[in-house]
Amino acid sequence: MDPVQLQVVCRMLWERRPPGSAEIGLADLEALKSVDRALADYWADEAAKAAAAAGIPERSVRRWVGRQLITSGGLRGQALLEAGATQGLDDRALHSLIEAHLVRAERRRGALWLELAHDRLIEPVLQDNKAWEEENLSALERTADAWERAGRPAGGLLTGGPLAEAELWAAAHAAELSPGEGDFLAACRRERSHGRTRRLAAAAAVLLVLGLVAILFAVRGQHKARREALVHGLVAQARLALQDNLDLAVLLAAEADHLGGTSQTRHALFEALTASPSLTALLRHSRGRVLSLAFHPEGHLLAAALDDGTVQLWDMRGQQTAAAPLRVSGGRLWSVAWSPDGRRLAAAGEQAFLQLWDRATPSLPPRRLALDTDKASDLVGWALAFSPDGRTLAATTSKDEVRRWDVATGAPVGPPLRGPDDWVPALAWSPDGKHLAAASMDKKLYLWEARSGRLLWGDDRERHAEGIYSVAFHPDGRLLASASHDGSVILWNAADGAQQGWPLHLVEGLPRSVSFSRDGRLLAVGGHRGEVALWDLETKRPAGPLLRGPAGDLISLAFAPGGGILATGHGSTIALWSAEPSVPLGRRSRLRPAALALWRRRA
Template structure:
């Protein structure tokens, strides 16, 4: 009886690596060379580019060759294995050594395997000795460490455990009966340097495994087929190799073109040959160039493999096939048609679940690379770019609706309104959307929303056009009616103008009465101040508060201020009244006696007793007593936010005090004579000081050293102030040299102010700046004895 038909086995492994017992073709030379090197040197580092086939070479070629030389080859070891979930690794156990021991135990039957607890207590050397005595293995033992770059990538920062691991491996390899192969990717070699001192030979004996050259690629194609009884022609092999070697190279003009490269990636070769074999008729024992053409070019074979794997991975990971394809198109392939890179995220990498990304890496469609503790994903090879893009485009054409395709085009072209849906197209899209709402992307939803808005705008314009036509007719009618009302309007307008003129006249009379009332009120405060001074004993504090009330009134510029603060000069008490006329400003004080803070809650006074006193205006109580100056205080300035107060003294210092508690914050020294004036800038970050030493200094309020020293005056500088603009760029100064000078802090050049104002016939005592011009205050002689007016009160 005839046996049932058995399909012949496909001799190509596809994207996976070769296993022990399978025949690896195209690597005979490399196998022989690394075998000789290992026998001669005992310890060898095997390195290669990613995807060159290190694991296949070890399992399918080198291990069988070592066994023929009567070596005892232990199972291939990895450092990244984890114990079973129910087992907690004991403290102090080296995770990398434990992983090696788990790898070695897998080859033993279950009844001969050690428990996890027993393994955790063993060093690598002790385990090898124990295993050799129990299994009676060959004296010459070979240890194979595969994917050894994992010692650097697993638990990246645990250098102590890595150092101990290399120490234990070095101890084990000191035995001359033990050989070792360390296989890793070439881009991780430098990372081993800190640990190699512990290893005998320090891994100086190396072997580089390259990708497949033309001859090796030909063997890898033809020999598996020949072993299966099929002749693989040279022409077919040459055609496929030429296609697989293509790489994309950027030329001078910025574009890209394909050129033949030097190598073929083993994984891509296996994928193409496996698909070629699957399409070969069962009775065909010859692969010709025509057979290679039947499967299409390599692009089609790679595209078909890509399509199959994406579909399978989407089903396995519950991620939509569309999401995976868009991830390739938008993240792994740039607009210029070259490979891009994606940084691994905690759960997703640029929008795609990591579970799906890992499966794509296992399928050799994506390559993972670790750099400085970060994992980057990229397309496995340039050769995949065109097949992936063309397959994605074909899939979209077959599987996406007009809404999805149009939305993608709209997004790609920066969302122009001209691509939005209108009328019937929009209605069709709305109908599909109602039953597929869960399949739509955020960009497609935006496209649909914008299309709705555009359609609504068109309808609105139509309604407005109709309305405009109606309104045009109505406007003609209204024009006639308006003509009738025009005469009546002119009459009413004239009457209204007369009423406005009457109202203006009445308002002017009322404002004059108000000014008179304010002026009379100031006289009342002055009388009360005088009465307080005439009490027995005189009540200086009450008189002071009455005077402040008078100064706070809004006196018209054409009226003389009746309050003469000289009447308080007789007081020798500590209320800041020390033989000079008092001069108060909302933001700065230029008469070196007293000043109010910005909100008027506090008053600071200084006297010849070297003490600064701070008063609460509402209660009239003294809240702080600031001591520290060794000579009379000549000037005070509150910071704009009211948090600090600066004082200048004849003791040559400037001090900044904390208004929270009255503590001194910083002492600024640098003037060679007494300080005559201090002033904060608009944001309180800088402080200006003027001195009897003819100079000005600009300080940062958090530094003891001046930023600038401004020289140019030939006599005492009486006053300094900042411009009130946001940057406080300008500083004005007034001096006994009869000049006022303006300085630009953005362009300080020593003794060169940007403007010098000359014209006073005597010393200038003070100055102030607006944002656009310099305002000069009164001269010394008239101002010390004259009465201030509301016009010069600043």
């Protein structure tokens, strides 16, 4: 055992001995229960002392240690010591924790760094913090904290009954409100003032119920009635949020079940959890619509091109933003792509040039590849794609043509590829890099030989009734899939352009994006209303029910390199789905008030 831990345990044994006793016996050891419990109790005592020494709330000390000195992965972190306050924690509290041997300071490279005294403290601190927060924090404090940690998403705000209850609590505890909780309440009030009519009506109904209940509180003082009213409000809001805010619905239903624990709250929680069983996560931001998605070849990063002219990178391991957005001046971005080796990230949009970032040297400014030799050109880059060997970058322009560049030198490769009579919103390279396919709004697909630039087929084939939005190559290179404004998806023989089978109508709206899974077993089709269909190419049947994500126009989707995760863009939200088909675990059973089924994942 570490000497510091031994010292803590011995100190706890000594302080807990009966008055007048000078001995520690076996019964004292058994009463201590475990080293974890001793360390947790010691942490609880010292956290309270540190808060008192600095005159700050105890939650500030607990959250600072739990988030600054412990990483999201459960490892020790470090914080650079600063004058007066370090990362927001008063030096008096820090001094108290250091004196208690819970935190230590080490000098490295001329600076003092703070860290937990030992790895053995991590689990006791986390467990005691969790128990303390459940016992001491109000629903407002917990919800505001979750909102802050999620990056302040608009979907994480309270409305209706929960907001009214939060305001009542805040009025009674004004001196205890933190700046973050004040910001949270202000954001909730702004959302209530500027929200949609439906939400305002729902909020008004909940507030009316809570107002009537508040009168009942004043007359009868019944705590039970107040609690039940809050639970009913949470359940009502959870069901309203099911339509376009699944993560908020789960949080509201979980809080209702925590407070009420009735069959009604359990059913609401079950409804929220099973509303979209394949949905694994929602990534939210507040800047602009997602117009293009691309996974890093190793799968740990997801790039999203936004219509505010930025590229946002997401860390898939922590499901959070990986860095500040990459900015491009001059309009929205329509397409983003990674090079096969993952070193370069390219983006195209309304800037008359392509942006090319070298991820190996992030300190260097991005390289620009002009869409045209005319310096005054106002060309738009609709789509781009790296060749499989990473040497060539192809992009479509508003001149209805495809241009290519040598990635290493930035020099154009050959003359523009021509043929389409309308704009070209999508490109796809064959897996062997020998061919380049393009989807055009002139209702045709085009296929060129990459080396010679010769058009192989496309100008004489028109099978879609409307323009084509998206095109994708099957991993074996023998099939192409296209999605059209006419509502259909067509599979093509890549060798001769012959249509394979009947057109597929897989989504309720217009198909906007298609992509094959890495193993070639599934074809994903995204519809403009936000739904996603998975088509099993082996059985030629849907691989499950439609995946219904958040409200918002779905323009892009992408499979992760491992194939098990599918990312889809819905307005300003990215949904992550399990791409494994679901099958019933058992026969459907009759449960009131609805028939429900359990599902398991097929390996």
